[in-house]
């Protein structure tokens with residue numbers, strides 16, 4: 064089996080779980096640990112991508128360019144990447160991050176909107192960095208649609224296209240179908256990014272690799288949005304057991320997870336009721352903290368809000384809907400109480 068390339072996104076997806084509070088010191092320590100373990104790619108930016116520090120997404124404690132600069136200066140062998148969501152970030156932010164030294168950008172859109180990525184994938188190639196297409200909420204579309212969207216990204220010059228299980232809603236069969244469909248039509252790399260709402264982040268990552276995925280994502284100690292991601296250290300341990308030698312040091316990663324990352328996690332990443340109902344309803348993981356706040360404000364159960372967002376097929380970027388939905392549910396409850 065081919066050795067997949069591992070991208071660690073603790074310093075990007077993980078920021079959703081700690082309310083975008085990474086400091087320069089934490090970034091330096093995490094990058095140093097990942098780099099010494101020989102992880103080849105490290106993603107650093109606001110959880111919602113470059114320029115994500117807004118009232119809608121949540122403000123970063125430290126400007127992300129300071130964190131990216133620290134990562135670039137600290138890494139000796141790893142490539143530093145950033146996430147970029149068109150509309151949240153603009154060409155200006157991408158150019159600035161490239162000036163600071165990122166060597167790859169992952170351009171993320173809802174999985175039916177690949178055409179929006181064209182100018183940014185082309186810009187990344189002009190700037191001579193790696194360009195990865197990120198098809199988010201991939202559980203919402205059949206493999207044929209994803210394959211078409213991936214082909215568009217390839218035609219713009221992408222070096223890789225990812226199936227992104229943003230809601231942690233896929234089961235291994237769904238991952239196999241989707242990764243294989245992309246492998247069948249693309250001549251570039253195919254990647255897979257997991258979330259753990261159904262307890263399948265590692266199982267799905269293995270299914271992706273067995274279906275030919277060339278790149279996979281992890282986060283140390285699973286630190287990521289909602290139910291978290293596939294833990295980087297567990298991916299490496301599992302691949303070792305499968306006889307796939309990534310060249311990444313498991314012992315370095317375990318020390319990093321235990322000594323550096325665990326102490327900064329405010330509450331353990333678990334599949335509690337909110338995370339399970341979110342994955343089950345197919346709701347974007349980064350909505351979790353917003354849903355919890357809305358539930359508290361309007362005296363609702365987060366599960367009710369998750370179910371309604373799932374029914375309405377809310378997608379990334381529609382965070383403002385959460386308050387609308389909560390308000391409507393609270394009003395309905397009041398009306399019922401008066402009958």
Ligand SMILES: C[C@H](O)CC(=O)C(=O)O
Pocket residue numbers: 076110111112148171199200227228229230256288349379
């Ligand atoms: C912008 C996102 O949080 C991308 C991501 O990690 C996902 O959809 O999952």
Ligand SMILES: [Mn+2]
Pocket residue numbers: 076229256258287288
């Ligand atoms: Mn994610």
